Amino acid sequence: MFRLNRFDQSPVLLESTNSFVLELWMPSMNHGSSPTTVTKVDIGTYLVEQVFFIMPGDWELRWHKMQPETNQILETLTLPVFISDEEFNQSSF
């Protein structure tokens, strides 16, 4: 589960009329992973499933705020995440 908060302490709208998409991207190799699914659980809380890091290394979680009618990206919050060999091996079964 992922709660969207801003690191700079700027206020976050309690309710958003936008939809959200989480893109998994590996910048060093210029590829992503299969699309995730995002489901709204509560105001400001979203459940993300189908999150598959297909290899270890440096990834980016690109959290896109979408305009629902046009499906246009309005804003992107990028969070770096490192998947170690150990974590990768533990997650594949």
Ligand SMILES: [Cu+2]
């Ligand atoms: Cu890669």
